[in-house]
Amino acid sequence: MTIALRRVTADDWATWRPVRLAALTDAPEAFGSRLADWQDAPEARWRGRLSLPGAVDLLAIEHDRSPEQAPQRTPDPSPGRPVGMATGxxxxxxxxxxxxTSMWVAPEARGHGIARRLIDAVARAMAExxxxxxxxxxxxxNHRARRTYERAGFTLTDAPSDELPDGRHELVMVRELAAERTLIAYERGADRYAERTDDHRAGLVDDLLALVPTGSQVLELGSGPGRDADALEAAGLSVDRTDGAAAFVDRLRAAGHDARLLDVRDDDGPRDAGGCPTPWGGPYDAVFANAVLLHVDRDDTRPVLDRARRAVRPGGVLAATVKRGDGDxxxxxKLDDPRWFTYWTEDALAAVVTAAGWCGVTVRETTRPGADERWLTVTAHRPEED
Incomplete structure (x- = not known):
């Protein structure tokens, strides 16, 4: 199943209408609107619904194949079939x-990560x-929906909500957009960040070179300007460059490197023989994450480290740095644009890496003399019997 997200406007009301009606038919109890209120609504009302100030309305479109797979003789691939929607x-x-609002995925399309993609896209648009x-x-x-929202980073609050006809109240959930706002800062400031990053490779490069042999396959999270990847490749390693900011991926590609977009929070993608998701690809010999995990929310860090463990072969290595301190x-x-940081102590970092299934965990302070910020380096490996 190939899914593309499409932002719609008032001019797309005829495409949006059947999806909205299908949602109201499938799950009438989940929406404030009723099918009867919209079934015979005139065009002007549908256009008004898709013209809310500042709103983003998305459709998830299922294609039998991606546009890249379409034969050359058919430059305009099938428009596909809408299987989900969401609004911010x-x-x-x-x-x-x-x-x-208006969050819905067709029953036959559930279980493929479509809801998470819609939610993440709305979150990014609202952060922008x-x-x-x-x-x-x-x-x-609605326990299924609650689980979906929890996996997408929402937490339950005690905020007052609308009263239902039976006297109960809806539950209010919230997701902080710190990660999205941080990525936006990198998108806006990619050139500035590159200019302000010195040419000296990170000490983490030497840490990794001491742990893996020449020819090892390395997944780099947060490649940024590409300085550390250049150093790793010069030492004889093969690096899969990734970043959560498209601006950095574009810079790397323009410089002639293969690079791909990867959000470390992403758990959608192919699955291994045991049925476990492997969205990061692999198996690699090592995951290299210099100054990346420090932008991950504390509660999300263990799942991210678990994905990193699944991305390496048994015995594979983790090498990462974070900022030392308390709280967030x-x-x-450096960027003159606010970014969110999570700070770690040695014990807390070692505990979360161990809890994610890594062994041989070593955490040490690696602050440079005279630096005004303190840093921690962690190395570990995936158990051979994992």
């Missing part, structure tokens, strides 16, 4: 808040609009 709407009262958090309301007995917060150092 900025709050009129609080510019820091946006709401996720200036929102700091994304909220939603869900029925208290925003900083505009």
């Amino acid at each position: 709407v900025p709050s009129a009262e609080d510019p820091a808040v946006a709401e996720l 609009h200036g929102a700091a958090r994304l909220e939603l309301s869900v029925m208290p007995d 917060g925003w900083s505009d150092r």
